[in-house]
Amino acid sequence: MPFATSFIVFLFGCIGCQSCQPQIDVPDNPDNQPEPSTENVDTAETIDTGDTALEPPPCPIMEVEPNDNYDEAQLVFLEKWICGEYDKEFDLDNFGFQFPEDEGWLKVWGRAQSVGSLSDILITLDQGSNTAVSFAQAGTTDPMLIVPVTNEEALYATIYDQYGGYGENNFYEMMISQIKPPVEWNRNETDALGENNSPAGAETVEDGEIIFGTSSTNYDTDWFKFTVNEGETVQVTLELTAFSEGSPMDPIVYLYDDRIFTDSDAPYRAVRNNRSGEAGNLDPLLRYSISAAGDWAILVKNNGPGGSDFHWYIIDVSLEVE
Numbered sequence: 344m345p346f347a348t349s350f351i352v353f354l355f356g357c358i359g360c361q362s363c364q365p366q367i368d369v370p371d372n373p374d375n376q377p378e379p380s381t382e383n384v385d386t387a388e389t390i391d392t393g394d395t396a397l398e399p400p401p402c403p404i405m406e407v408e409p410n411d412n413y414d415e416a417q418l419v420f421l422e423k424w425i426c427g428e429y430d431k432e433f434d435l436d437n438f439g440f441q442f443p444e445d446e447g448w449l450k451v452w453g454r455a456q457s458v459g460s461l462s463d464i465l466i467t468l469d470q471g472s473n474t475a476v477s478f479a480q481a482g483t484t485d486p487m488l489i490v491p492v493t494n495e496e497a498l499y500a501t502i503y504d505q506y507g508g509y510g511e512n513n514f515y516e517m518m519i520s521q522i523k524p525p526v527e528w529n530r531n532e533t534d535a536l537g538e539n540n541s542p543a544g545a546e547t548v549e550d551g552e553i554i555f556g557t558s559s560t561n562y563d564t565d566w567f568k569f570t571v572n573e574g575e576t577v578q579v580t581l582e583l584t585a586f587s588e589g590s591p592m593d594p595i596v597y598l599y600d601d602r603i604f605t606d607s608d609a610p611y612r613a614v615r616n617n618r619s620g621e622a623g624n625l626d627p628l629l630r631y632s633i634s635a636a637g638d639w640a641i642l643v644k645n646n647g648p649g650g651s652d653f654h655w656y657i658i659d660v661s662l663e664v665e
């Protein structure tokens with residue numbers, strides 16, 4: 344883990360050093376992907392004293408302005424609270440960091456409403472061509488993103504008040520941390536080249552499969568299929584998990600009968616967008632009873648804007664034969 348090594352060298356090499364110019368090492372750094380600012384980060388309170396009896400300081404990392412674009416992004420560490428404020432209308436606060444392992448899961452969590460701020464905050468996360476945005480979670484306007492990442496390129500988190508509020512009552516706290524995967528699955532979709540982008544390319548699914556997929560572009564469609572035999576009745580249950588576990592995706596799921604394989608305009612038989620009965624949960628649960636023999640198709644796509652490797656979902660497929 345070359346980055347981890349350099350990170351430690353950087354961390355300890357900089358303690359007490361006022362002239363350090365921390366840089367994120369961006370491989371093949373393209374011109375449109377500037378490195379974070381060389382502004383000094385206040386490391387005074389980021390040193391682990393090993394004294395666990397004391398309450399941790401309320402804010403180990405204070406925002407350093409100017410940080411209004413990626414050129415000026417403030418280099419920050421994972422697992423530390425970052426605190427900042429909006430001192431002008433539409434103040435953009437950018438923070439740059441590197442993921443410490445080859446790949447894993449990242450959580451970016453912002454707090455404003457829940458800590459008494461007047462701001463309604465929004466967080467965007469960028470890495471190379473991947474972009475995600477979070478406006479809110481169920482039950483709070485405070486955003487959270489949980490996404491799979493790699494360490495191939497620098498990551499940037501931008502946090503701002505979506506209505507441009509500013510002043511002493513407009514502040515926020517943000518934590519960026521490495522976490523374990525929020526969900527479990529037992530297979531992946533096959534979509535590197537858009538193989539499943541049409542009913543003709545639908546992937547066969549079986550009862551009990553939990554498929555991990557991404558809505559990798561604005562136009563990505565993920566098709567799956569299964570067969571109902573003559574004389575069978577099948578209780579179909581399709582449970583999507585994405586938004587409720589921090590994905591920026593708003594999944595929608597459709598069920599089609601075998602007409603879709605010969606007629607792209609064939610109507611769907613069922614569709615679900617949100618979880619009925621759970622206000623604010625965008626993850627659908629579709630139940631449908633089938634007694635018509637033949638091939639059936641499932642379509643999963645993003646019902647919201649955008650698409651990237653950050654826009655992940657799992658679909659838990661239950662096909663119960665009665």
Ligand SMILES: [Ca+2]
Pocket residue numbers: 406408427428429430434435436
């Ligand atoms: Ca600010």
Ligand SMILES: [Ca+2]
Pocket residue numbers: 408409410411434435436437
């Ligand atoms: Ca700023």
Ligand SMILES: [Ca+2]
Pocket residue numbers: 532534556557558559563564565
């Ligand atoms: Ca896909």
Ligand SMILES: [Ca+2]
Pocket residue numbers: 534537538539540563564565566
């Ligand atoms: Ca696809």
